[in-house]
Amino acid sequence: MKRRDFIKISGAAALTAACAPRIKESSAPKEGEGMEYRINPKNGDKTSLLGYGCMRWPMIPGPDGKDIIDQEAVNEMVDYAMKSGINYYDTSPAYLQGQSEKAAAIALSKYPRSSYYLATKLSNFGDSSPEASKKMFEESLRIFNTDYIDYYLLHSIGGGGRRAYEARYVENGMIDWLKQKKAEGTIRNLGFSFHGSPETFDHFMELHDSGETVWDFVMIEMNYVDWNHADGRRNTNASYLYAELDKRGIPIMVMEPLLGGRLANVPANIEAQMKARDPEHSVASWAFRFVGSHPRIQVLLSGMSSMDPLRENVETFSHFRYMTEEELEFMERMATEMKEYPMINCTNCKYCMPCPFGIDIPGVFQHYNRCITEGTYAQTAGQKDYQKLKRAYLTSYDKTIDKVRQADHCIGCGQCVEHCPQSIKIPDELLRIARYVESLKQDIL
Amino acid sequence: MLRTLRIIFAILFITGITLLFLDSSGVLQPWLGWMAKLQFLPACLALNVAVIIGLVLLTLAFGRVYCSVICPLGVFQDGVSKLGTMKKKLPYKYKKEIKWLRYGVFALFVIALIAGVQSFVAILAPYSAYGRMVSAVLHHNSVPVLIVAGVTLVVVVVLAFRGGRTYCNTICPVGTALSFLARFAAFRPVIDTEKCVKCKVCERKCKAQCIDIDNQKIDYSRCVTCFDCMGNCKADGLKYKFAWGKTFLAPRTKTFSPKNVEKVLSDSADEKFSQGRRAFITGTAVVAGTALLKAQEKKVDGGFATVLPKAVPERDVPLTPPGSRSVRDFYRRCTACQLCISECPNGVLRPSANLEHIMQPEMGFEKGFCRPECTRCSQLCPAGAIKPIGREEKTAYHVGTARVNLDACLSLKGVQCGNCATKCPTGAITIVETDRGLTPVVAEQICIGCGACEYLCPVRPISAITVNGREDHIL
Numbered sequence: 001m002k003r004r005d006f007i008k009i010s011g012a013a014a015l016t017a018a019c020a021p022r023i024k025e026s027s028a029p030k031e032g033e034g035m036e037y038r039i040n041p042k043n044g045d046k047t048s049l050l051g052y053g054c055m056r057w058p059m060i061p062g063p064d065g066k067d068i069i070d071q072e073a074v075n076e077m078v079d080y081a082m083k084s085g086i087n088y089y090d091t092s093p094a095y096l097q098g099q100s101e102k103a104a105a106i107a108l109s110k111y112p113r114s115s116y117y118l119a120t121k122l123s124n125f126g127d128s129s130p131e132a133s134k135k136m137f138e139e140s141l142r143i144f145n146t147d148y149i150d151y152y153l154l155h156s157i158g159g160g161g162r163r164a165y166e167a168r169y170v171e172n173g174m175i176d177w178l179k180q181k182k183a184e185g186t187i188r189n190l191g192f193s194f195h196g197s198p199e200t201f202d203h204f205m206e207l208h209d210s211g212e213t214v215w216d217f218v219m220i221e222m223n224y225v226d227w228n229h230a231d232g233r234r235n236t237n238a239s240y241l242y243a244e245l246d247k248r249g250i251p252i253m254v255m256e257p258l259l260g261g262r263l264a265n266v267p268a269n270i271e272a273q274m275k276a277r278d279p280e281h282s283v284a285s286w287a288f289r290f291v292g293s294h295p296r297i298q299v300l301l302s303g304m305s306s307m308d309p310l311r312e313n314v315e316t317f318s319h320f321r322y323m324t325e326e327e328l329e330f331m332e333r334m335a336t337e338m339k340e341y342p343m344i345n346c347t348n349c350k351y352c353m354p355c356p357f358g359i360d361i362p363g364v365f366q367h368y369n370r371c372i373t374e375g376t377y378a379q380t381a382g383q384k385d386y387q388k389l390k391r392a393y394l395t396s397y398d399k400t401i402d403k404v405r406q407a408d409h410c411i412g413c414g415q416c417v418e419h420c421p422q423s424i425k426i427p428d429e430l431l432r433i434a435r436y437v438e439s440l441k442q443d444i445l
Numbered sequence: 446m447l448r449t450l451r452i453i454f455a456i457l458f459i460t461g462i463t464l465l466f467l468d469s470s471g472v473l474q475p476w477l478g479w480m481a482k483l484q485f486l487p488a489c490l491a492l493n494v495a496v497i498i499g500l501v502l503l504t505l506a507f508g509r510v511y512c513s514v515i516c517p518l519g520v521f522q523d524g525v526s527k528l529g530t531m532k533k534k535l536p537y538k539y540k541k542e543i544k545w546l547r548y549g550v551f552a553l554f555v556i557a558l559i560a561g562v563q564s565f566v567a568i569l570a571p572y573s574a575y576g577r578m579v580s581a582v583l584h585h586n587s588v589p590v591l592i593v594a595g596v597t598l599v600v601v602v603v604l605a606f607r608g609g610r611t612y613c614n615t616i617c618p619v620g621t622a623l624s625f626l627a628r629f630a631a632f633r634p635v636i637d638t639e640k641c642v643k644c645k646v647c648e649r650k651c652k653a654q655c656i657d658i659d660n661q662k663i664d665y666s667r668c669v670t671c672f673d674c675m676g677n678c679k680a681d682g683l684k685y686k687f688a689w690g691k692t693f694l695a696p697r698t699k700t701f702s703p704k705n706v707e708k709v710l711s712d713s714a715d716e717k718f719s720q721g722r723r724a725f726i727t728g729t730a731v732v733a734g735t736a737l738l739k740a741q742e743k744k745v746d747g748g749f750a751t752v753l754p755k756a757v758p759e760r761d762v763p764l765t766p767p768g769s770r771s772v773r774d775f776y777r778r779c780t781a782c783q784l785c786i787s788e789c790p791n792g793v794l795r796p797s798a799n800l801e802h803i804m805q806p807e808m809g810f811e812k813g814f815c816r817p818e819c820t821r822c823s824q825l826c827p828a829g830a831i832k833p834i835g836r837e838e839k840t841a842y843h844v845g846t847a848r849v850n851l852d853a854c855l856s857l858k859g860v861q862c863g864n865c866a867t868k869c870p871t872g873a874i875t876i877v878e879t880d881r882g883l884t885p886v887v888a889e890q891i892c893i894g895c896g897a898c899e900y901l902c903p904v905r906p907i908s909a910i911t912v913n914g915r916e917d918h919i920l
Contacts, residue, residue, distance in 0.1 A: 067748065094745045097748040126744030354747070354749055356750050357750065403813070409901055411861070412861060414861060431867070434868070441816065443818065
């Protein structure tokens with residue numbers, strides 16, 4: 001309850017970028033100069049259109065050899081983000097081997113709890129018993145040393161259809177428990193993140209319409225490729241999801257606006273067309289502008305893993321330029337061209353990891369996609385520059401992926417498949433890449 | 446003039462051969478591979494008649510040019526002795542040959558060669574010794590090779606630093622072999638007794654220490670035809686000229702008696718070479734399986750499962766590369782020069798730790814497998830231990846056979862695997878339903894022993910499918 005009164009937007013104007021971050025008495029979410037903000041029609045929250053996704057922070061080897069988050073880098077980036085007016089931070093107990101929440105909490109600890117919106121998730125993938133699920137929620141509160149969460153999400157539902165949703169949230173009584181937490185004010189907004197088929201999505205909308213479970217917001221995967229070209233049988237076009245949510249007035253959070261960075265590094269032909277229209281702005285800025293130009297979008301998350309994309313994104317959102325109808329159509333054309341490339345729909349979210357047999361699944365896919373994007377992808381042994389392309393592919397493959405973590409070591413156990421939000425048939429794709437590499441090595445492409 | 450020419454060629458050869466050992470990409474092999482093939486002992490073992498005849502004629506015509514130009518260890522010693530004598534103007538003086546050692550070592554060497562005690566042959570062979578020293582710099586992976594290379598380096602450097610070509614003229618068996626011919630060389634440096642003023646500059650400059658000015662004689666068995674003497678003679682008292690038929694043998698002393706030969710030989714034959722095999726328990730292989738079950742508890746994203754390094758399984762018969770006719774033939778010819786090991790792009794070849802074949806290569810699949818398109822070692826081998834084969838031949842070159850350890854195989858534990866069958870380059874492995882479950886079975890006639898299955902098997906550290914060598918590599 002005490003939280004409700006905080007939203008005094010008028011007061012926030014004073015907190016410009018010039019303010020030092022250690023202001024104890026601050027009582028409203030921060031604002032940056034020129035940063036694009038959106039007002040949540042349901043409760044008046046003024047969120048920055050650019051939200052910080054805490055899933056891709058840099059990892060460094062820790063004292064015992066295991067990777068740990070580079071906390072110093074995170075602190076620096078969060079400071080910069082706060083100074084620039086980014087006031088929405090999205091994390092999960094599952095991200096970055098379970099270290100993301102803690103790192104976010106440390107970086108944000110010097111700012112008043114009320115100066116940012118916190119989003120985290122019930123990521124009860126492994127053990128979805130009520131005890132484990134409740135413990136996960138309480139743990140999030142403890143880590144952030146807070147008594148409320150602004151935006152709480154049922155993490156990635158839709159993948160296993162209605163069945164999986166019911167097993168993880170209904171049969172264990174968690175959805176009722178979460179509603180109760182909402183009534184108590186511990187959860188301010190309850191929503192879900194979605195990857196799945198239109199039918200499953202329709203089901204969640206029916207729950208909303210019937211009043212059984214009201215969704216305060218929904219997080220969807222949206223970008224100019226997924227708008228009308230969502231991949232696979234089990235994924236839904238973002239244009240459909242957007243329309244359904246828009247007509248119900250539900251605020252939309254967006255994940256994967258860049259498809260895990262793939263839309264920041266597009267094939268040369270597409271990049272050339274974008275640069276021809278706008279030589280001064282990055283390829284990534286086109287993808288962000290596409291998403292941000294849709295008015296129902298409340299927050300668009302970007303998992304900025306270093307200062308460079310952070311600076312660039314702040315620039316994009318600080319002087320946000322809405323797209324014209326013609327530009328939106330241009331993006332659709334670019335998406336169509338993009339689909340011509342045989343890329344794997346991986347966004348490097350690492351939900352599939354760790355592979356029990358040690359395969360670097362996202363690494364293998366990223367490398368493959370990068371080679372296609374950069375044109376170092378041989379199609380036949382007879383083509384021009386074949387030897388050069390072959391060498392480029394194989395050398396960079398060995399350089400980026402440890403030999404024992406390469407595709408040929410995948411035994412096809414299939415353990416990863418259910419975790420992939422993009423419904424990639426991981427073992428099939430790894431086998432395809434292993435065979436591709438084999439045929440390169442043997443010159444029998 | 447002659448000296449300059451000798452130095453230029455020597456530098457070309459040593460650079461080429463060193464690069465050949467250092468280059469693991471295989472780019473230089475077509476350009477420089479012939480330099481390795483010119484090496485005397487490997488050519489003898491390869492029965493490379495053209496090279497042998499060529500070198501014999503070369504030595505008969507011009508003396509031990511081989512030792513001054515072609516042999517990398519010889520040129521290397523010249524470099525070292527140059528450093529050792531930088532401050533001294535007249536560093537050497539005539540010494541008598543140490544016959545008992547020189548011919549003793551040579552006799553032992555010949556006997557070892559015939560008896561097939563390859564480790565002794567390999568240690569002394571000059572080209573192989575040089576190869577080991579160079580590859581030890583880059584591929585420091587095997588302790589025996591490192592030790593042997595280290596000891597060789599110290600011995601050679603100390604001898605060269607202090608006494609020029611002492612190694613070549615007392616220990617090196619190739620040097621001794623060529624010395625028999627060099628005595629009769631058609632062209633050789635001859636002292637013009639008329640003009641010689643006995644100033645001894647040539648004697649004091651001779652790194653082979655074979656010029657005896659007091660007696661006006663040159664020991665041609667030790668002269669390596671470096672032309673240093675002539676360049677330094679002010680009196681024009683030395684000429685490199687046609688002297689066929691004129692013998693200037695070193696003064697005869699006692700005849701050589703192979704006192705210790707039998708003893709040393711019987712010692713080494715009696716020695717029970719322990720196999721040095723590692724007793725890894727295959728039970729640890731289950732680790733991978735349990736990791737699968739454990740991953741479920743609290744699911745967090747990202748990170749890598751630990752991948753245990755593979756360990757060397759027990760093989761009844763060692764694996765030698767495709768192109769070797771049989772294990773026995775391979776180890777009989779190989780001079781342990783390490784060239785194939787430093788060139789193997791798949792990390793398959795490594796020096797054997799087995800005392801019987803110490804430093805000679807053997808195959809193992811912990812870091813990769815013997816890839817179907819690669820025939821690099823066979824193209825390179827100067828000793829003919831691995832005869833040149835083409836890609837087609839390789840796909841049918843049967844060096845070993847895979848066998849499955851049913852107790853360790855994950856497929857039989859109910860894990861959906863079958864990676865050995867999926868990735869077998871020759872399609873020799875199929876998964877069949879048996880009472881025990883889905884079982885990989887090997888078609889022995891199709892399996893060539895390339896090791897893809899062993900390398901890609903998820904069971905660690907010892908794979909559940911391993912390759913055992915074949916004695917004879919039938920085609």
